[in-house]
Amino acid sequence: MSAATPPPAVIPALTEYLLALADDKFFLGHLDSDWTGLAPLLEEDIAFSSLSQDEIGHASAIYQLIATWDGRSADRIAFGRAPGQYRCASITTIEDDFDWATAIARRWFCDHFDALRLQRLCGSNFAPLKALATRIAAEERIHAAHSDAWIVRLGKGNADSRGRLQAAVDRLSTPAADLFEPTPGVSDLEAAGVILSDPRMFERWKESLERVAAAGGISLRVSPRAASAPPAGRAGRHQPGFAAVHAELSEVFQLEPDAAW
Amino acid sequence: MRLLLQPDETAKRRRNKQRGRPRRERGATMLTRDRVMNVLQGIDDPEMPISIIELGIVDDVRIETRTDGDAVHVRLLPTFVGCPALDLLREMVEERLRASGAQAVHVEFVFDPPWSVSRISQAGRERLERFGIAVPQRGGQGGGASTCQAASRPALVPLSRSGGEDAGALYEAQESEPVRCPLCGSEQTTLHSPFGPTRCRSIHYCADCRNAFERMKDV
Ligand SMILES: [Zn+2]
Numbered sequence A: 001m002s003a004a005t006p007p008p009a010v011i012p013a014l015t016e017y018l019l020a021l022a023d024d025k026f027f028l029g030h031l032d033s034d035w036t037g038l039a040p041l042l043e044e045d046i047a048f049s050s051l052s053q054d055e056i057g058h059a060s061a062i063y064q065l066i067a068t069w070d071g072r073s074a075d076r077i078a079f080g081r082a083p084g085q086y087r088c089a090s091i092t093t094i095e096d097d098f099d100w101a102t103a104i105a106r107r108w109f110c111d112h113f114d115a116l117r118l119q120r121l122c123g124s125n126f127a128p129l130k131a132l133a134t135r136i137a138a139e140e141r142i143h144a145a146h147s148d149a150w151i152v153r154l155g156k157g158n159a160d161s162r163g164r165l166q167a168a169v170d171r172l173s174t175p176a177a178d179l180f181e182p183t184p185g186v187s188d189l190e191a192a193g194v195i196l197s198d199p200r201m202f203e204r205w206k207e208s209l210e211r212v213a214a215a216g217g218i219s220l221r222v223s224p225r226a227a228s229a230p231p232a233g234r235a236g237r238h239q240p241g242f243a244a245v246h247a248e249l250s251e252v253f254q255l256e257p258d259a260a261w
Numbered sequence B: 001m002r003l004l005l006q007p008d009e010t011a012k013r014r015r016n017k018q019r020g021r022p023r024r025e026r027g028a029t030m031l032t033r034d035r036v037m038n039v040l041q042g043i044d045d046p047e048m049p050i051s052i053i054e055l056g057i058v059d060d061v062r063i064e065t066r067t068d069g070d071a072v073h074v075r076l077l078p079t080f081v082g083c084p085a086l087d088l089l090r091e092m093v094e095e096r097l098r099a100s101g102a103q104a105v106h107v108e109f110v111f112d113p114p115w116s117v118s119r120i121s122q123a124g125r126e127r128l129e130r131f132g133i134a135v136p137q138r139g140g141q142g143g144g145a146s147t148c149q150a151a152s153r154p155a156l157v158p159l160s161r162s163g164g165e166d167a168g169a170l171y172e173a174q175e176s177e178p179v180r181c182p183l184c185g186s187e188q189t190t191l192h193s194p195f196g197p198t199r200c201r202s203i204h205y206c207a208d209c210r211n212a213f214e215r216m217k218d219v
Helices: A008-035 A042-067 A074-079 A100-122 A127-155 A159-180 A186-191 A201-216 A242-249 A251-255 B002-020 B033-041 B086-099 B122-131
Strands: B058-066 B069-076 B104-109 B156-158 B171-173 B189-193 B201-206 B212-216
Touching: A008 A042, A008 A074, A008 A100, A008 A186, A008 A242, A042 A074, A042 A127, A042 B189, A074 A251, A100 A127, A100 A159, A100 A201, A127 A159, A127 A201, A127 B156, A159 A201, A201 B156, A242 A251, B033 B058, B033 B069, B033 B086, B069 B086, B086 B104, B171 B189
Parallel strands: B069 B104
Antiparallel strands: B058 B069, B156 B171, B189 B201, B201 B212
């Protein structure tokens, strides 16, 4: 029989790890939803709306899972935290200012990271997490295929599209490496079997991005985040742009935090 | 006098008899699993003309007999994690089962086992095809729902050739079987976009009848 809640000793570490996952999805999904009605093709209007719906749906399911052991409701976890309590990496809060190449590159780095992160959760010995992660991973296959297809299309397009994509990829490659900033207690989670360890995760991420970059004829320079790098998004130290995005997405909730929806 | 008393007595006796009856008899017959399944069979998915039983999203039904009436617990499997129709679905199931005599209805969404197109029944497949939505025959086999290893295989790869008639095509689909047009039966079809009108459907194009059609995603 599988437990309905994780072992008490790992709850703080698991909560942090899952908040990072859900917050990444929540912020990315929110930013991507700006393209609804404005994407360059009708198909992409639907695609970005669907991607946002997926990401926010994934985030919501993870917040609900956390709520099963946390005292707070899923809504309060999603909307009711102070800015310093969010665990999203900076790349998920960088606005694209309606530059299509930036929106695509932002998704691309995140999609490939999520595919690997979810593999670590699909092997969890905590059954509810394993089931949810497996289902999310199946949906994420389509997300990665979408961003890969656009990297190739823009890269093989004309000088303008290739130039804009290259600029976006170059600009985002450093904040993208911050996705790897660890949350506290990851080794405890691995030891308890709640997540799988993946010592080559950065290399695998880089290799999968490089294959697509090569197909699109663009260059890619990503370096691992230095262990000595100052605390960033995963520790609640966000970029200046975070405050505006956070205020926007929690605006309605903050009008009446105790309202029943 | 007796003539006046008699109907009065009868009415009193009738009232007493009613009061003595267990409450359940007045509401409806006792719920059985078959009856609950019948009610659920009559509920269509909010976004497609297919029963939620045929769609395979009903995982389990449990009836709890209580002194104040039966409570029904229903476990449902979302097709997609972020499906926006889940709340509507919950309300429909609650409403219909209450109307059929359940005192309380508890709907729970779970992800274990994961839903996949392989759960769609033959009757459901036929209904969807008649409506114009194709369904993968060996659904779920080549998909990514069941294991993480399968999920890490690419679903689609970037298109390396021209999309031909479909100028908007972006991907080469990695299908485990030919995709058959539900309108004319042709297999000369291409994937137009994996993002359709709902999260569980993709959009395809048929080169023979030159129609766009939808297909349940092979997950
Ligand atoms: Zn056709």
